[in-house]
Amino acid sequence: MKTAKKIGGNIYLLQDETYAVFIYLKESKKLLLTKKISLDVIYQNNAEEDWHQLEGHSPAPYMQILNHYWPRMLKEITYRESLDAETIAYWQERLSETVTVEKINRILELPIVTEKFNDYYAEDKSGYWSGSLCYFFRMPKGRDKPRISIGKERHDLPFISTIEGDSDIFCYHFDIETSDDGLEKVVLKFQPHYEGNTLQVEAVEIHHIQTAIRFWGRLENTIDMHNSYFLEEWS
Known part of the structure; x- marks a missing residue:
């Protein structure tokens, strides 16, 4: 026994x-x-x-x-x-310097967003693909806070039998939120699947922070060019 x-x-x-x-x-x-x-x-x-x-x-x-x-x-x-405290602090500072409230607001005010991709919940108006990345934009409205999302297609679906279909993406969300002291700040979140849960990225998740910074750089380097193309077509 x-x-x-x-x-x-x-x-x-x-x-x-x-x-x-x-x-x-x-x-x-x-x-x-x-x-x-x-x-x-x-x-x-x-x-x-x-x-x-x-x-x-x-x-x-x-x-x-x-x-x-x-x-x-x-x-x-x-x-x-x-990881040591210095490494964690370094990447937190890199993230806060790279993605700011001002930068997110500036992008959300571009005509390509306000006139074309201005509905976060409509498939044809939520955003667009550029190369291997897709960009989504959420305007501040009602309870929705400003958000820019950057996604990339997943290639490990054969290992995840619970995901239906043959396509899926993971996303990084850059949200503007208001802290208890009334100050706006950028909060980085990660969504492993297109219809999955979203969690705030912790300070020790350096690999997520590094990838998010890299993705943001690609958006920031091309969004003005894409906006110019849109204005030429629109005029």
Whole structure:
């Protein structure tokens, strides 16, 4: 006879608000009072209450989540542990200097945005593709705060069986938000899938900050040219 209990921390992986994988350490006690620590993995569909043991014959979406995201998460944890305060501060400063409230407002006031791509929620008026990147613009209206989004097509869809269709993009959102002291600031957010959840990018997520800065540079270097082309066609 043996009993088991959860010990230490745990890891919860959730995709599309539906497919959940739970990883935790458990301690088993045998008759001779010896203890054994092991790793346990269970899964759940959020529409149900029961959890099930994740095994080789378990449904494909859960196996895909574990196989795809677990190694990436371990790599990310190792990377974060290697960061120092100076590096984090440096990239925070780079981001704040590169993307400002003034720059976002200036772009949102360009005719190409105000006259052509002025509806964030309409597919044909939300934005446009330029090379491998797509640019979306959200005007301040009602509860909507100013936003410029930059997306790029994903190429890892074969590894994500829970994504329907054969195309998807990830996006960086540059939002203007008002802090508690009444000052406007730019908040960087990341959306891993076109219809997925959006989360604020943390200061330690340097790779997201670096990519967002690079994407913003491409927009800033071409938006005035695209605006000029639009004005020529419009006139």
